[in-house]
Amino acid sequence: MKQLLEGRTAVVTGGARGIGFAVAEAFVAEGANVVLADVDGAAAATAADAPQLGGRAIGIACDVSRSNDIENLVTVALKKFGAVHVWVNNAGITRDATMRKMTESMFDEVIAVHLRGSWLGTRAAAAVMRDQPDGGAIVNLSSISGKVGMLGQTNYSSAKAGIVGLTKAAAKEVGFAGVRVNAVMPGLIRTDMTAVLRDDILADKIREIPLGRAGEAEEVAQAVLFLASDMSSYTTGNVIEVAGGRHT
Structure with a gap:
Protein backbone atom coordinates (compact mmCIF):
# COMPACT_ATOMS: atom_id res chain seq x y z
CA MET A 1 0.00 0.00 0.00
CA LYS A 2 1.41 3.38 -1.01
CA GLN A 3 2.28 5.72 1.82
CA LEU A 4 0.68 9.17 1.92
CA LEU A 5 3.94 11.09 1.49
CA GLU A 6 6.02 8.48 -0.29
CA GLY A 7 8.94 10.03 -2.13
CA ARG A 8 8.22 13.55 -0.90
CA THR A 9 10.34 16.00 1.02
CA ALA A 10 8.99 18.13 3.84
CA VAL A 11 10.45 21.08 5.72
CA VAL A 12 9.24 21.56 9.29
CA THR A 13 10.25 24.66 11.22
CA GLY A 14 10.40 24.48 15.00
CA GLY A 15 10.96 20.79 14.39
CA ALA A 16 13.24 19.88 17.29
CA ARG A 17 10.47 19.25 19.80
CA GLY A 18 6.75 19.39 20.53
CA ILE A 19 4.30 19.67 17.67
CA GLY A 20 7.06 20.10 15.10
CA PHE A 21 8.76 16.86 16.05
CA ALA A 22 5.42 15.03 16.17
CA VAL A 23 4.74 16.28 12.63
CA ALA A 24 8.14 14.97 11.52
CA GLU A 25 7.36 11.57 13.03
CA ALA A 26 4.01 11.42 11.24
CA PHE A 27 5.58 12.44 7.94
CA VAL A 28 8.41 9.90 8.11
CA ALA A 29 5.91 7.17 9.01
CA GLU A 30 4.16 7.99 5.74
CA GLY A 31 7.29 7.86 3.60
CA ALA A 32 8.63 11.43 3.61
CA ASN A 33 12.13 12.76 3.98
CA VAL A 34 12.16 15.62 6.47
CA VAL A 35 14.28 18.70 7.07
CA LEU A 36 13.97 19.73 10.71
CA ALA A 37 14.69 23.43 11.16
CA ASP A 38 15.04 25.00 14.58
CA VAL A 39 16.65 28.08 16.05
CA ASP A 40 18.53 25.59 18.26
CA GLY A 41 20.65 23.87 15.64
CA ALA A 42 22.09 21.32 18.07
CA ALA A 43 18.60 20.29 19.16
CA ALA A 44 17.55 19.99 15.51
CA ALA A 45 20.50 17.73 14.75
CA THR A 46 19.78 15.58 17.80
CA ALA A 47 16.09 15.30 16.88
CA ALA A 48 16.97 14.32 13.32
CA ASP A 49 18.99 11.39 14.67
CA ALA A 50 16.07 10.03 16.71
CA PRO A 51 15.53 6.31 15.95
CA GLN A 52 11.86 6.82 15.08
CA LEU A 53 12.87 9.03 12.14
CA GLY A 54 14.78 6.13 10.63
CA GLY A 55 17.65 8.14 9.20
CA ARG A 56 15.28 10.03 6.91
CA ALA A 57 15.70 13.44 8.51
CA ILE A 58 18.35 16.13 8.72
CA GLY A 59 18.54 18.98 11.19
CA ILE A 60 19.53 22.56 10.51
CA ALA A 61 19.76 25.78 12.50
CA CYS A 62 17.30 28.41 11.31
CA ASP A 63 15.92 31.64 12.72
CA VAL A 64 12.66 31.87 10.78
CA SER A 65 12.45 35.63 11.26
CA ARG A 66 15.58 36.08 9.12
CA SER A 67 15.18 35.88 5.35
CA ASN A 68 18.78 34.72 4.88
CA ASP A 69 18.16 31.76 7.17
CA ILE A 70 15.01 30.82 5.26
CA GLU A 71 16.86 31.04 1.94
CA ASN A 72 19.60 28.82 3.33
CA LEU A 73 16.98 26.36 4.53
CA VAL A 74 15.58 26.10 1.02
CA THR A 75 19.07 25.64 -0.43
CA VAL A 76 19.89 22.84 2.00
CA ALA A 77 16.60 21.03 1.37
CA LEU A 78 17.02 21.19 -2.40
CA LYS A 79 20.66 20.14 -2.29
CA LYS A 80 19.93 17.17 -0.03
CA PHE A 81 16.61 15.95 -1.43
CA GLY A 82 16.10 17.74 -4.77
CA ALA A 83 12.64 19.17 -4.10
CA VAL A 84 10.34 20.65 -1.46
CA HIS A 85 6.85 19.16 -1.61
CA VAL A 86 5.60 20.16 1.85
CA TRP A 87 6.45 23.11 4.08
CA VAL A 88 5.19 23.43 7.66
CA ASN A 89 5.52 26.81 9.38
CA ASN A 90 5.46 25.73 13.01
CA ALA A 91 8.23 27.66 14.80
CA GLY A 92 6.96 29.73 17.68
CA ILE A 93 7.72 31.49 20.96
CA THR A 94 5.74 33.15 23.73
CA ARG A 95 6.42 36.36 25.60
CA ASP A 96 3.28 36.60 27.73
CA ALA A 97 2.30 39.66 29.74
CA THR A 98 -0.63 42.01 30.05
CA MET A 99 -0.49 45.01 27.74
CA ARG A 100 0.41 47.25 30.67
CA LYS A 101 3.52 45.16 31.32
CA MET A 102 4.35 44.02 27.79
CA THR A 103 7.27 45.83 26.20
CA GLU A 104 7.49 46.68 22.52
CA SER A 105 10.33 44.20 22.14
CA MET A 106 8.15 41.42 23.63
CA PHE A 107 5.47 42.24 21.07
CA ASP A 108 7.91 42.51 18.17
CA GLU A 109 9.71 39.25 18.98
CA VAL A 110 6.51 37.22 18.87
CA ILE A 111 5.26 38.87 15.69
CA ALA A 112 8.67 38.34 14.05
CA VAL A 113 8.83 34.62 14.75
CA HIS A 114 5.19 33.70 14.19
CA LEU A 115 3.86 36.06 11.54
CA ARG A 116 6.96 37.28 9.73
CA GLY A 117 8.44 33.78 9.98
CA SER A 118 5.33 32.19 8.48
CA TRP A 119 5.25 34.80 5.73
CA LEU A 120 8.92 34.27 4.86
CA GLY A 121 8.46 30.51 4.89
CA THR A 122 5.30 30.64 2.79
CA ARG A 123 6.94 32.94 0.26
CA ALA A 124 10.06 30.80 -0.03
CA ALA A 125 8.16 27.52 -0.27
CA ALA A 126 5.74 28.86 -2.86
CA ALA A 127 8.63 30.10 -5.01
CA VAL A 128 9.99 26.55 -5.20
CA MET A 129 6.65 24.79 -5.50
CA ARG A 130 5.40 26.96 -8.35
CA ASP A 131 8.09 25.46 -10.58
CA GLN A 132 7.31 21.87 -9.65
CA PRO A 133 4.92 19.84 -11.81
CA ASP A 134 2.78 18.80 -8.85
CA LYS A 172 -5.49 32.78 -3.58
CA GLU A 173 -2.14 33.90 -4.94
CA VAL A 174 -0.56 30.50 -5.59
CA GLY A 175 -3.48 28.18 -6.25
CA PHE A 176 -3.02 28.55 -10.02
CA ALA A 177 0.26 26.64 -9.72
CA GLY A 178 -1.19 23.77 -7.72
CA VAL A 179 0.20 25.08 -4.45
CA ARG A 180 -2.20 24.65 -1.53
CA VAL A 181 -1.96 26.76 1.63
CA ASN A 182 -3.88 25.78 4.75
CA ALA A 183 -3.64 26.25 8.49
CA VAL A 184 -4.12 24.21 11.64
CA MET A 185 -5.41 25.93 14.76
CA PRO A 186 -4.46 23.95 17.87
CA GLY A 187 -6.02 24.56 21.24
CA LEU A 188 -4.47 23.55 24.55
CA ILE A 189 -1.80 20.99 23.64
CA ARG A 190 0.67 19.28 25.97
CA THR A 191 4.05 20.72 24.91
CA ASP A 192 7.02 22.43 26.57
CA MET A 193 5.12 25.72 26.21
CA THR A 194 2.16 24.53 28.26
CA ALA A 195 4.23 22.48 30.72
CA VAL A 196 5.11 25.68 32.59
CA LEU A 197 1.48 26.43 33.46
CA ARG A 198 0.54 26.20 37.12
CA ASP A 199 -1.75 23.28 37.92
CA ASP A 200 -4.66 25.54 38.84
CA ILE A 201 -4.35 27.54 35.61
CA LEU A 202 -4.15 24.33 33.58
CA ALA A 203 -7.26 23.02 35.30
CA ASP A 204 -9.14 26.24 34.54
CA LYS A 205 -8.21 25.97 30.87
CA ILE A 206 -9.27 22.33 30.67
CA ARG A 207 -12.69 23.22 32.12
CA GLU A 208 -13.23 25.42 29.03
CA ILE A 209 -12.74 22.46 26.67
CA PRO A 210 -15.81 20.34 25.80
CA LEU A 211 -13.71 17.18 25.47
CA GLY A 212 -12.42 17.79 28.98
CA ARG A 213 -8.70 17.33 28.40
CA ALA A 214 -5.64 18.84 26.80
CA GLY A 215 -4.67 17.59 23.37
CA GLU A 216 -1.49 15.79 22.39
CA ALA A 217 1.06 16.91 19.82
CA GLU A 218 0.38 13.75 17.83
CA GLU A 219 -3.26 14.76 17.39
CA VAL A 220 -2.20 18.06 15.85
CA ALA A 221 0.30 16.20 13.65
CA GLN A 222 -2.48 14.09 12.14
CA ALA A 223 -4.32 17.21 11.00
CA VAL A 224 -1.11 18.58 9.50
CA LEU A 225 -0.54 15.26 7.74
CA PHE A 226 -4.01 15.44 6.22
CA LEU A 227 -3.36 18.92 4.82
CA ALA A 228 0.10 17.94 3.59
CA SER A 229 -1.10 14.88 1.70
CA ASP A 230 -3.31 14.21 -1.29
CA MET A 231 -6.15 13.41 1.10
CA SER A 232 -6.79 17.17 1.01
CA SER A 233 -6.05 17.68 -2.69
CA TYR A 234 -9.08 20.00 -3.16
CA THR A 235 -8.59 21.93 0.07
CA THR A 236 -6.87 25.30 0.23
CA GLY A 237 -7.29 28.51 2.21
CA ASN A 238 -8.89 26.56 5.06
CA VAL A 239 -8.29 26.33 8.80
CA ILE A 240 -8.72 23.11 10.77
CA GLU A 241 -9.30 23.55 14.49
CA VAL A 242 -7.77 20.92 16.75
CA ALA A 243 -9.00 22.36 20.03
CA GLY A 244 -11.21 19.76 21.68
CA GLY A 245 -14.36 21.69 20.75
CA ARG A 246 -13.37 25.01 22.30
CA HIS A 247 -14.68 27.89 20.18
CA THR A 248 -14.90 30.81 22.62
Missing part, protein backbone atom coordinates in the same frame (compact mmCIF):
# COMPACT_ATOMS: atom_id res chain seq x y z
CA GLY A 135 2.93 22.06 -6.91
CA GLY A 136 3.03 21.48 -3.18
CA ALA A 137 1.39 21.97 0.19
CA ILE A 138 2.08 24.64 2.80
CA VAL A 139 0.66 24.26 6.31
CA ASN A 140 0.77 27.14 8.79
CA LEU A 141 0.31 26.66 12.53
CA SER A 142 -2.11 29.19 13.96
CA SER A 143 -3.71 28.84 17.42
CA ILE A 144 -7.10 29.04 19.09
CA SER A 145 -5.58 32.10 20.77
CA GLY A 146 -5.81 33.84 17.41
CA LYS A 147 -9.55 33.18 17.28
CA VAL A 148 -10.77 33.74 20.83
CA GLY A 149 -7.96 35.91 22.26
CA MET A 150 -6.09 35.08 25.44
CA LEU A 151 -5.42 37.18 28.52
CA GLY A 152 -1.78 38.24 28.51
CA GLN A 153 -1.26 37.27 24.89
CA THR A 154 -2.04 40.33 22.79
CA ASN A 155 1.19 39.68 20.89
CA TYR A 156 0.60 35.94 20.40
CA SER A 157 -3.12 36.30 19.61
CA SER A 158 -2.35 39.01 17.07
CA ALA A 159 0.31 36.90 15.37
CA LYS A 160 -1.83 33.78 15.24
CA ALA A 161 -4.83 35.69 13.87
CA GLY A 162 -2.53 37.19 11.26
CA ILE A 163 -1.44 33.72 10.19
CA VAL A 164 -5.05 32.92 9.28
CA GLY A 165 -5.18 36.00 7.05
CA LEU A 166 -1.81 35.12 5.53
CA THR A 167 -3.01 31.59 4.80
CA LYS A 168 -6.17 32.69 3.04
CA ALA A 169 -4.47 35.42 0.99
CA ALA A 170 -1.54 33.22 -0.02
CA ALA A 171 -3.89 30.42 -1.06
Whole structure:
Protein backbone atom coordinates (compact mmCIF):
# COMPACT_ATOMS: atom_id res chain seq x y z
CA MET A 1 0.00 0.00 0.00
CA LYS A 2 1.41 3.38 -1.01
CA GLN A 3 2.28 5.72 1.82
CA LEU A 4 0.68 9.17 1.92
CA LEU A 5 3.94 11.09 1.49
CA GLU A 6 6.02 8.48 -0.29
CA GLY A 7 8.94 10.03 -2.13
CA ARG A 8 8.22 13.55 -0.90
CA THR A 9 10.34 16.00 1.02
CA ALA A 10 8.99 18.13 3.84
CA VAL A 11 10.45 21.08 5.72
CA VAL A 12 9.24 21.56 9.29
CA THR A 13 10.25 24.66 11.22
CA GLY A 14 10.40 24.48 15.00
CA GLY A 15 10.96 20.79 14.39
CA ALA A 16 13.24 19.88 17.29
CA ARG A 17 10.47 19.25 19.80
CA GLY A 18 6.75 19.39 20.53
CA ILE A 19 4.30 19.67 17.67
CA GLY A 20 7.06 20.10 15.10
CA PHE A 21 8.76 16.86 16.05
CA ALA A 22 5.42 15.03 16.17
CA VAL A 23 4.74 16.28 12.63
CA ALA A 24 8.14 14.97 11.52
CA GLU A 25 7.36 11.57 13.03
CA ALA A 26 4.01 11.42 11.24
CA PHE A 27 5.58 12.44 7.94
CA VAL A 28 8.41 9.90 8.11
CA ALA A 29 5.91 7.17 9.01
CA GLU A 30 4.16 7.99 5.74
CA GLY A 31 7.29 7.86 3.60
CA ALA A 32 8.63 11.43 3.61
CA ASN A 33 12.13 12.76 3.98
CA VAL A 34 12.16 15.62 6.47
CA VAL A 35 14.28 18.70 7.07
CA LEU A 36 13.97 19.73 10.71
CA ALA A 37 14.69 23.43 11.16
CA ASP A 38 15.04 25.00 14.58
CA VAL A 39 16.65 28.08 16.05
CA ASP A 40 18.53 25.59 18.26
CA GLY A 41 20.65 23.87 15.64
CA ALA A 42 22.09 21.32 18.07
CA ALA A 43 18.60 20.29 19.16
CA ALA A 44 17.55 19.99 15.51
CA ALA A 45 20.50 17.73 14.75
CA THR A 46 19.78 15.58 17.80
CA ALA A 47 16.09 15.30 16.88
CA ALA A 48 16.97 14.32 13.32
CA ASP A 49 18.99 11.39 14.67
CA ALA A 50 16.07 10.03 16.71
CA PRO A 51 15.53 6.31 15.95
CA GLN A 52 11.86 6.82 15.08
CA LEU A 53 12.87 9.03 12.14
CA GLY A 54 14.78 6.13 10.63
CA GLY A 55 17.65 8.14 9.20
CA ARG A 56 15.28 10.03 6.91
CA ALA A 57 15.70 13.44 8.51
CA ILE A 58 18.35 16.13 8.72
CA GLY A 59 18.54 18.98 11.19
CA ILE A 60 19.53 22.56 10.51
CA ALA A 61 19.76 25.78 12.50
CA CYS A 62 17.30 28.41 11.31
CA ASP A 63 15.92 31.64 12.72
CA VAL A 64 12.66 31.87 10.78
CA SER A 65 12.45 35.63 11.26
CA ARG A 66 15.58 36.08 9.12
CA SER A 67 15.18 35.88 5.35
CA ASN A 68 18.78 34.72 4.88
CA ASP A 69 18.16 31.76 7.17
CA ILE A 70 15.01 30.82 5.26
CA GLU A 71 16.86 31.04 1.94
CA ASN A 72 19.60 28.82 3.33
CA LEU A 73 16.98 26.36 4.53
CA VAL A 74 15.58 26.10 1.02
CA THR A 75 19.07 25.64 -0.43
CA VAL A 76 19.89 22.84 2.00
CA ALA A 77 16.60 21.03 1.37
CA LEU A 78 17.02 21.19 -2.40
CA LYS A 79 20.66 20.14 -2.29
CA LYS A 80 19.93 17.17 -0.03
CA PHE A 81 16.61 15.95 -1.43
CA GLY A 82 16.10 17.74 -4.77
CA ALA A 83 12.64 19.17 -4.10
CA VAL A 84 10.34 20.65 -1.46
CA HIS A 85 6.85 19.16 -1.61
CA VAL A 86 5.60 20.16 1.85
CA TRP A 87 6.45 23.11 4.08
CA VAL A 88 5.19 23.43 7.66
CA ASN A 89 5.52 26.81 9.38
CA ASN A 90 5.46 25.73 13.01
CA ALA A 91 8.23 27.66 14.80
CA GLY A 92 6.96 29.73 17.68
CA ILE A 93 7.72 31.49 20.96
CA THR A 94 5.74 33.15 23.73
CA ARG A 95 6.42 36.36 25.60
CA ASP A 96 3.28 36.60 27.73
CA ALA A 97 2.30 39.66 29.74
CA THR A 98 -0.63 42.01 30.05
CA MET A 99 -0.49 45.01 27.74
CA ARG A 100 0.41 47.25 30.67
CA LYS A 101 3.52 45.16 31.32
CA MET A 102 4.35 44.02 27.79
CA THR A 103 7.27 45.83 26.20
CA GLU A 104 7.49 46.68 22.52
CA SER A 105 10.33 44.20 22.14
CA MET A 106 8.15 41.42 23.63
CA PHE A 107 5.47 42.24 21.07
CA ASP A 108 7.91 42.51 18.17
CA GLU A 109 9.71 39.25 18.98
CA VAL A 110 6.51 37.22 18.87
CA ILE A 111 5.26 38.87 15.69
CA ALA A 112 8.67 38.34 14.05
CA VAL A 113 8.83 34.62 14.75
CA HIS A 114 5.19 33.70 14.19
CA LEU A 115 3.86 36.06 11.54
CA ARG A 116 6.96 37.28 9.73
CA GLY A 117 8.44 33.78 9.98
CA SER A 118 5.33 32.19 8.48
CA TRP A 119 5.25 34.80 5.73
CA LEU A 120 8.92 34.27 4.86
CA GLY A 121 8.46 30.51 4.89
CA THR A 122 5.30 30.64 2.79
CA ARG A 123 6.94 32.94 0.26
CA ALA A 124 10.06 30.80 -0.03
CA ALA A 125 8.16 27.52 -0.27
CA ALA A 126 5.74 28.86 -2.86
CA ALA A 127 8.63 30.10 -5.01
CA VAL A 128 9.99 26.55 -5.20
CA MET A 129 6.65 24.79 -5.50
CA ARG A 130 5.40 26.96 -8.35
CA ASP A 131 8.09 25.46 -10.58
CA GLN A 132 7.31 21.87 -9.65
CA PRO A 133 4.92 19.84 -11.81
CA ASP A 134 2.78 18.80 -8.85
CA GLY A 135 2.93 22.06 -6.91
CA GLY A 136 3.03 21.48 -3.18
CA ALA A 137 1.39 21.97 0.19
CA ILE A 138 2.08 24.64 2.80
CA VAL A 139 0.66 24.26 6.31
CA ASN A 140 0.77 27.14 8.79
CA LEU A 141 0.31 26.66 12.53
CA SER A 142 -2.11 29.19 13.96
CA SER A 143 -3.71 28.84 17.42
CA ILE A 144 -7.10 29.04 19.09
CA SER A 145 -5.58 32.10 20.77
CA GLY A 146 -5.81 33.84 17.41
CA LYS A 147 -9.55 33.18 17.28
CA VAL A 148 -10.77 33.74 20.83
CA GLY A 149 -7.96 35.91 22.26
CA MET A 150 -6.09 35.08 25.44
CA LEU A 151 -5.42 37.18 28.52
CA GLY A 152 -1.78 38.24 28.51
CA GLN A 153 -1.26 37.27 24.89
CA THR A 154 -2.04 40.33 22.79
CA ASN A 155 1.19 39.68 20.89
CA TYR A 156 0.60 35.94 20.40
CA SER A 157 -3.12 36.30 19.61
CA SER A 158 -2.35 39.01 17.07
CA ALA A 159 0.31 36.90 15.37
CA LYS A 160 -1.83 33.78 15.24
CA ALA A 161 -4.83 35.69 13.87
CA GLY A 162 -2.53 37.19 11.26
CA ILE A 163 -1.44 33.72 10.19
CA VAL A 164 -5.05 32.92 9.28
CA GLY A 165 -5.18 36.00 7.05
CA LEU A 166 -1.81 35.12 5.53
CA THR A 167 -3.01 31.59 4.80
CA LYS A 168 -6.17 32.69 3.04
CA ALA A 169 -4.47 35.42 0.99
CA ALA A 170 -1.54 33.22 -0.02
CA ALA A 171 -3.89 30.42 -1.06
CA LYS A 172 -5.49 32.78 -3.58
CA GLU A 173 -2.14 33.90 -4.94
CA VAL A 174 -0.56 30.50 -5.59
CA GLY A 175 -3.48 28.18 -6.25
CA PHE A 176 -3.02 28.55 -10.02
CA ALA A 177 0.26 26.64 -9.72
CA GLY A 178 -1.19 23.77 -7.72
CA VAL A 179 0.20 25.08 -4.45
CA ARG A 180 -2.20 24.65 -1.53
CA VAL A 181 -1.96 26.76 1.63
CA ASN A 182 -3.88 25.78 4.75
CA ALA A 183 -3.64 26.25 8.49
CA VAL A 184 -4.12 24.21 11.64
CA MET A 185 -5.41 25.93 14.76
CA PRO A 186 -4.46 23.95 17.87
CA GLY A 187 -6.02 24.56 21.24
CA LEU A 188 -4.47 23.55 24.55
CA ILE A 189 -1.80 20.99 23.64
CA ARG A 190 0.67 19.28 25.97
CA THR A 191 4.05 20.72 24.91
CA ASP A 192 7.02 22.43 26.57
CA MET A 193 5.12 25.72 26.21
CA THR A 194 2.16 24.53 28.26
CA ALA A 195 4.23 22.48 30.72
CA VAL A 196 5.11 25.68 32.59
CA LEU A 197 1.48 26.43 33.46
CA ARG A 198 0.54 26.20 37.12
CA ASP A 199 -1.75 23.28 37.92
CA ASP A 200 -4.66 25.54 38.84
CA ILE A 201 -4.35 27.54 35.61
CA LEU A 202 -4.15 24.33 33.58
CA ALA A 203 -7.26 23.02 35.30
CA ASP A 204 -9.14 26.24 34.54
CA LYS A 205 -8.21 25.97 30.87
CA ILE A 206 -9.27 22.33 30.67
CA ARG A 207 -12.69 23.22 32.12
CA GLU A 208 -13.23 25.42 29.03
CA ILE A 209 -12.74 22.46 26.67
CA PRO A 210 -15.81 20.34 25.80
CA LEU A 211 -13.71 17.18 25.47
CA GLY A 212 -12.42 17.79 28.98
CA ARG A 213 -8.70 17.33 28.40
CA ALA A 214 -5.64 18.84 26.80
CA GLY A 215 -4.67 17.59 23.37
CA GLU A 216 -1.49 15.79 22.39
CA ALA A 217 1.06 16.91 19.82
CA GLU A 218 0.38 13.75 17.83
CA GLU A 219 -3.26 14.76 17.39
CA VAL A 220 -2.20 18.06 15.85
CA ALA A 221 0.30 16.20 13.65
CA GLN A 222 -2.48 14.09 12.14
CA ALA A 223 -4.32 17.21 11.00
CA VAL A 224 -1.11 18.58 9.50
CA LEU A 225 -0.54 15.26 7.74
CA PHE A 226 -4.01 15.44 6.22
CA LEU A 227 -3.36 18.92 4.82
CA ALA A 228 0.10 17.94 3.59
CA SER A 229 -1.10 14.88 1.70
CA ASP A 230 -3.31 14.21 -1.29
CA MET A 231 -6.15 13.41 1.10
CA SER A 232 -6.79 17.17 1.01
CA SER A 233 -6.05 17.68 -2.69
CA TYR A 234 -9.08 20.00 -3.16
CA THR A 235 -8.59 21.93 0.07
CA THR A 236 -6.87 25.30 0.23
CA GLY A 237 -7.29 28.51 2.21
CA ASN A 238 -8.89 26.56 5.06
CA VAL A 239 -8.29 26.33 8.80
CA ILE A 240 -8.72 23.11 10.77
CA GLU A 241 -9.30 23.55 14.49
CA VAL A 242 -7.77 20.92 16.75
CA ALA A 243 -9.00 22.36 20.03
CA GLY A 244 -11.21 19.76 21.68
CA GLY A 245 -14.36 21.69 20.75
CA ARG A 246 -13.37 25.01 22.30
CA HIS A 247 -14.68 27.89 20.18
CA THR A 248 -14.90 30.81 22.62
